[in-house]
Structures are given as structure tokens and as C-alpha cells.
Amino acid sequence: MKNHTRIVHAGSHPEEHQGAVNPPVYHVSTVTYPTVQAMHEAERHPYDGMRYGRFGTPTSFAFEEAVCALEGGYRSISTASGLAAITATLAALLSAGDHLLMVDSTYGPSRRFCDQHLARWGVTTTYYDPKIGGGIAALIRPETKLVYVEAPGSHTFEMQDIPAIAAAAHAAGALVVMDNTWATPLFFPALSKGVDVSIHAATKFIVGHSDAMLGVITCADERLWKKIKMAVTASGSCAGADEVYLGLRGLRTLGVRLRQHQESGLRLAQWLEGRPEVTRVLHPALPSDPGHALWKRDFSGACGLFALELAPCSEAAVAAMLDGLSYFALGYSWGGFESLILPSDREIVRTAMPWKTAGKMLRIHTGLEDPDDLIADLEAGLARLTAAIG
Ligand SMILES: Cc1ncc(COP(=O)(O)O)c(C=O)c1O
Numbered sequence: 001m002k003n004h005t006r007i008v009h010a011g012s013h014p015e016e017h018q019g020a021v022n023p024p025v026y027h028v029s030t031v032t033y034p035t036v037q038a039m040h041e042a043e044r045h046p047y048d049g050m051r052y053g054r055f056g057t058p059t060s061f062a063f064e065e066a067v068c069a070l071e072g073g074y075r076s077i078s079t080a081s082g083l084a085a086i087t088a089t090l091a092a093l094l095s096a097g098d099h100l101l102m103v104d105s106t107y108g109p110s111r112r113f114c115d116q117h118l119a120r121w122g123v124t125t126t127y128y129d130p131k132i133g134g135g136i137a138a139l140i141r142p143e144t145k146l147v148y149v150e151a152p153g154s155h156t157f158e159m160q161d162i163p164a165i166a167a168a169a170h171a172a173g174a175l176v177v178m179d180n181t182w183a184t185p186l187f188f189p190a191l192s193k194g195v196d197v198s199i200h201a202a203t204k205f206i207v208g209h210s211d212a213m214l215g216v217i218t219c220a221d222e223r224l225w226k227k228i229k230m231a232v233t234a235s236g237s238c239a240g241a242d243e244v245y246l247g248l249r250g251l252r253t254l255g256v257r258l259r260q261h262q263e264s265g266l267r268l269a270q271w272l273e274g275r276p277e278v279t280r281v282l283h284p285a286l287p288s289d290p291g292h293a294l295w296k297r298d299f300s301g302a303c304g305l306f307a308l309e310l311a312p313c314s315e316a317a318v319a320a321m322l323d324g325l326s327y328f329a330l331g332y333s334w335g336g337f338e339s340l341i342l343p344s345d346r347e348i349v350r351t352a353m354p355w356k357t358a359g360k361m362l363r364i365h366t367g368l369e370d371p372d373d374l375i376a377d378l379e380a381g382l383a384r385l386t387a388a389i390g
Contacts, residue, residue: 003185006070007251010070011063026059028050056238059248060078060238064077066248082181083201086107093145093175096122098122099141100124101146101147126139127350131160134168136165144172148176154181154334154363155344155348156282178197186255187258197219201335202250203333205303206254207250207335212243212246262285265302272308278309314388320385321388325341327367338368338369
């Protein structure tokens, strides 16, 4: 079965729901038992079937089954947000005295969790250059338990050689966890490339409509799944009933939406590359991108999120460009149907390798509007920028 077929049918059990194509939304906290024996029986299988709202419902099980089928894992776990998926995974797999190797280009709040929380709990974090590849072996210590990867970084878009990093990590007995949100389960088969735990901020492309917070974690084996499921249940970071339903609904159309995000995103990126106001475009699917060879080798597609560096200009000129846009809204998120733009310099924090640019950075999420309209909007914006420079 091809993935575009799997995405439509995985986790679908109409026979369990009186023929309904989609599972009902189980709004539930309390689950009751007919007998004491039934209650004790349920305790023996805490994560299968209904036990209490926090442990999962048929709606969350259907979403998890569908994502897991796409990821090719042992089992998936839904969470209250993408960040909850990341923090629960790190909390489940790391203990006091352990060492974490964290990619320097990681999503800001993931970095803050390491610095502000894991540090207090006795876990040491070393940030590494995303381009390190197999060279990561030199940073691995006896107490290194986990190597965290994210490719491309969601602001600077460096690719990572994930198979090489995973080989080095596994040779030293360390696990590999990936934030795979950019590629979605369709464009990067993380587990088959050596990743042990693949995480998605389903809030982005999977939900796809900017109306729900949701995360999902897929584990390569039962041992990892049990540890992380226990952490999610124990910390209370389970997904909400409506959110998990929206995740499953979004997943069904992810394939067609992504085709359009990819096509329009590339058109915008190529158009921007030819503009004199733009110094460079950071998009791994462009042949000019330093990570293009890795992207081409390992990924089967690109979403519509990328960045660009403007020729040096003032903040006021950037504001003149962005404030007057008609279709690109100013917003921090991505993955929804609507286009977004973000002045992104402040989001880039680096400690392993300095990030140096002469010009200001913008991040673009290409939505589902007609790309001709989006290009016309950017063209008018760049004209305002040039006029503001004077
Ligand atoms: C790359 C990446 N990972 C994780 C997250 C966190 O997802 P959420 O906002 O659902 O917590 C985000 C959110 O912007 C993100 O961009």
C-alpha cells in the first residue's frame, strides 16, 4: 500500500462505530466498570481500552494507529501539544547524571526546556552543529543517553545527516529522538533512517487548519513506547478529545494539502531567489541550498516553510514591507491553510556555532492561496521595502 492510500484508511474502523467513517469524539474523564473484577482486569492493560480519560479513548487510539501506520513504528502516543510531546519524551528517557546532545538549530522552547528544566534535574545538555554528521561520535560521552535531531531547523533550515548521526549514536548505545514536524510523516521516514522516536507538532501540518494544539510521538519499539506513554500519562499531558479528532481529520487530507504547500512554496522560493532585495533563500529543496544533497538523498518532499535573508536594510524598511501585506499574516506558527510571515532574527539562538547574517531574516509559511497572488503580495511588499530604504 502506498502512503497516500494508507493516510486515507489507516486507523479507520467503521465496523466499531455503527458504520460511521470517522470515530466519534469521546468526551470523557470518568469511565465506569460493571464489576470489581472488570475494574481489576482493566488495570492489567492500563493503556489499551478505556480506563480513565487521561489514558486514551477510541478517538485518540484511532489517531495514534493512523500516525503509527504512516511512521512504521511500534505504537504512537498523542499529546496536548507538540512541545508536550518533546518534553515528555525527554523527561521519560533521561535521568539525573545523563548527557543529552541537542542540535543547535532546535526549536527555541525545546532548547529552553533543556536549559531551564533538564538542567535542574541533573541532565547536562551539549549543543552541536547541525551539520556535524558522523562527527557527532567525538561528542559522545559514556553518560550520553540521547542524541536529538531536527531537520531542517525551523528557522535556519540546515539539513542533518540523520543516518550518520544515528549510526554513531547507536554504536555508543545512545537513542536518537527527532522533531520531524517539517517533513511530516509523509516526506521523511524517520524510523527507517535510524531514529528511535519520531515526534510531530501535529498542531502544524497534520491538523492543518490552525485551530488545535496537538502532538504525536511514534516509538520504534515497545520498551520506548511504555516509558514515554507512562510519562505522558503521569504528567497529564494527554491530548484533548476534540483536538485529537481534528488531528485525525486533518491527517486524511495531509497528502493533497502538502502537495500544494510544496509546489507553491518552491515557486515562491525560486521567485525570491531571483530578487535583488534578497541575498539568499534557505530552502533545502532548492539546488542552491547547502543541504540540498542530503535532502534529495533522504527526503521525498518539502513542506512550504522556508526562510530568506534580505540585503542589509533597517528594521523600519522590513516593517514597511510586512505591515502592508494582504495575504501573509504576521504569525509564529505554520502548517495551516493560510500564509504566514515572520521577521525571524530574534528566534535564532545559537551556542555551538555562531549564526551570522548581514541582512535581516524572514520566515515564510506558504499557505494554500493561489501562488500568483502570494507572489504579487510579496512583490508589492518588496517595493515598499525599497521605497523605505530611499
Ligand atoms: C519545529 C517545531 N517543533 C515543535 C513545535 C511545538 O509545537 P506546539 O506549538 O504544538 O507545542 C513547534 C511550534 O512552533 C515547532 O515549530
